[in-house]
Amino acid sequence: xxxxxxxxxxxxxxxxxxxxxxxxxxxxxxxxxxxxxxxxxxxxxxxxxxxxxxxxxxxxxxxxxxxxxxxxxxxxxxxxxxxxxxxxxxxxxxxxxxxxxxxxxxxxxxxxxxxxxxxxxxxxxxxxxxxxxxxxxxxxxxxxxxxxxxxxxxxxxxxxxxxxxxxxxxxxxxxxxxxxxxxxxxxxxxxxxxxxxxxxxxxxxxxxxxxxxxxxxxxxxxxxxxxxxxxxxxxxxxxxxxxxxxxxxxxxxxxxxxx
Amino acid sequence: xxxxxxxxxxxxxxxxxxxxxxxxxxxxxxxxxxxxxxxxxxxxxxxxxxxxxxxxxxxxxxxxxxxxxxxxxxxxxxxxxxxxxxxxxxxxxxxxxxxxxxxxxxxxxxxxxxxxxxxxxxxxxxxxxxxxxxxxxxxxxxxxxxxxxxxxxxxxxxxxxxxxxxxxxxxxxxxxxxxxxxxxxxxxxxxxxxxxxxxxxxxxxxxxxxx
Numbered sequence: 296x297x298x299x300x301x302x303x304x305x306x307x308x309x310x311x312x313x314x315x316x317x318x319x320x321x322x323x324x325x326x327x328x329x330x331x332x333x334x335x336x337x338x339x340x341x342x343x344x345x346x347x348x349x350x351x352x353x354x355x356x357x358x359x360x361x362x363x364x365x366x367x368x369x370x371x372x373x374x375x376x377x378x379x380x381x382x383x384x385x386x387x388x389x390x391x392x393x394x395x396x397x398x399x400x401x402x403x404x405x406x407x408x409x410x411x412x413x414x415x416x417x418x419x420x421x422x423x424x425x426x427x428x429x430x431x432x433x434x435x436x437x438x439x440x441x442x443x444x445x446x447x448x449x450x451x452x453x454x455x456x457x458x459x460x461x462x463x464x465x466x467x468x469x470x471x472x473x474x475x476x477x478x479x480x481x482x483x484x485x486x487x488x489x490x491x492x493x494x495x496x497x498x499x500x501x502x503x504x505x506x507x508x509x510x511x512x513x514x515x516x517x518x519x520x521x522x523x524x525x526x527x528x529x530x531x532x533x534x535x536x537x538x539x540x541x542x543x544x545x546x547x548x549x550x551x552x553x554x
Numbered sequence: 555x556x557x558x559x560x561x562x563x564x565x566x567x568x569x570x571x572x573x574x575x576x577x578x579x580x581x582x583x584x585x586x587x588x589x590x591x592x593x594x595x596x597x598x599x600x601x602x603x604x605x606x607x608x609x610x611x612x613x614x615x616x617x618x619x620x621x622x623x624x625x626x627x628x629x630x631x632x633x634x635x636x637x638x639x640x641x642x643x644x645x646x647x648x649x650x651x652x653x654x655x656x657x658x659x660x661x662x663x664x665x666x667x668x669x670x671x672x673x674x675x676x677x678x679x680x681x682x683x684x685x686x687x688x689x690x691x692x693x694x695x696x697x698x699x700x701x702x703x704x705x706x707x708x709x710x711x712x713x714x715x716x717x718x719x720x721x722x723x724x725x726x727x728x729x730x731x732x733x734x735x736x737x738x739x740x741x742x743x744x745x746x747x748x749x750x751x752x753x754x755x756x757x758x759x760x761x762x763x764x765x
Contacts (some may be wrong), residue, residue, distance in 0.1 A: 326731065367695065423698040494666050501756055502659040504732050504748055512731040513723040520701070520722035 328442055328515060335444035339507050342449060346489075351496075354489035368412040370491065373468070373484045374423065375404045375411025380465040384426035388434040390524075396421050425521075427462050429455030433522035442511055450514040582706045582713040583677040585622065586688045590672055593618050597667045604665070611661045619660070624714035625653045627707060631717070632729040636737050644742050651749035656725070658756050670694050672702070684708040 325332055358366065382397030400416035400423065408415045417423060432454055433439065440453030451459070463469060468484070471477040503509030580588075593614065597603050602610050629649040630637040640648065670692045679686040685707050691699040703719035717726040736745040 326735075417693075422693075425698050498659060498662050501662065501752075502655065504729075504736060504752065508732045508735060509728060512728045513721075516724060516727060517722035520719075 326442075326511075329511060330441050331443065335442060335511075336507055338444040338446050339510075341446060342444070345447065350485070350489050351493075353486050354493055357486050358490040358493060366487065366490065367414075369483060369487045371404070371408070371414045372411045373480075373487065374414070375401060375408070376467045377425070378404070378423070379467065380462065381424050381426040383465070384428060384431045385424065387431045388426070393424055397424055427455075427458065428465075429458035429462075429518075430522050432458055433518075439515070439518065442515060450510060452515070452518065455518070580712060582679075582686050582708075583674065583688045585713050586690070586704050586706070586715070587674055589618060589622060590690070593664065594667055594670075594672065597664055598669075606665060608661070611665055612657070615657055615661050615664070620657070622713070622715055624707060624709065624716045625649055625656075627714070627716040628652070628656070628726050632726045632733050633737075633742075634730055634734060636733070636742060640742050644746065647746045648742065648749070651746055651753055652729075654753045655749055655756075658753070668695075673699070686713075 329335065378397050378401045382394045382401065385391075385394035385397055388394075400421045401411075403416045403419065403421070404411045404414055407413075414423070429452070437454050439455070443451045443453055443456050445451050445456060448459075468477065468480055471480060499509065500506065596614055596618070600610065600614075603614065626645075626649055629645070629652045632652065633640065633648065637645065673691050673693055675689040675691070677686065677688055685705065688704045688706060690702050690704075692702050693699045701719060701722050704715050705717040705719075705724070706713045706715050717724050719725070733745060736748060740748070
């Protein structure tokens, strides 16, 4: 569902934006990061219904029926295709080392790894990354804008939504011929991606008091952290982490939080 | 890598020398690494836990993890400015319920450990720090590694964990929004009740068997 050709996605997309922009102002104590909460909650409910009715059962069956090595192969295959764009984005962000590592992964996995079916690169110590153009924009300093729940595609932000068309354009599988194969592949990829997070999503269902809020607050943090690749930039109140990172002077001068 | 090996060695020595009841001056990264290794090794070796034996899993969490967690701090942070408005009884109840929910969630995650390996990153902190972040990643069979970071605070009894970061999101931070909106709607007692109801509901159903 998520990765199809732009043809049918564009109307959905326009719908999402139109809905968001038509100013469904949210209740009094709204989260400042989520001014479209009312609209987002409606879309979330819709996505959830689709998931429960179709996607989750399909993913559960997929996970139960197919042998492990087939699932791994499918995941690796599409992961390998995605690594190309990940590498490009790392390079765009000036992270040369990661970018070339990603391209090295593609080279290695596409050849030794039999068209990407086997992730030999990870075993060789080239860890997988995951980057998209939204993260690149973030790294360039574009603010995320409000939270946005996209129909079928799930949680996003205004910035990341604007970046999506480019991500689709850069998806090699979107050019796969014949179209039948392409569509089957897209379907398999969606189901596989859902299957991978099956356990996590079951866990989340138990942990969250309000799943909408939990997913939103978790997603926004995760997104932010990915842009900085886990190197925190956001920690201000806790402690002067930068001081600790620098070869710190010996005497304790802890209370000097300058911010 | 040399550093990691070194860390391994240190952790092993610390473990052998101090036994399970480690010294109070155990370094935070060494502490987390030790707990993490012990827990993962236990889960991997225990067929009952892998089969979803909830009792054994809870025992493991109780014995190996809970002594090193400061739930009061976690709860206070999740409640934010409301913490000081709560009565001591409310604080206590909130802490109990939040703890139960977190333990259940964490146990659920533990039961899913298969052949993942945990890789610790060098810690950037000086000896005078009283709050540190220990960073690690779980290398999984498929897809990119999962971030797993810990925030610890130094207390008289040693370092205690008070927040964990999974996939880039801090757990306590993530609950903060929910806590705030729930308290705004139904008050602190409303939040306690909601947590309690969830815990009752979770306790009544069997834990999903690990697959």
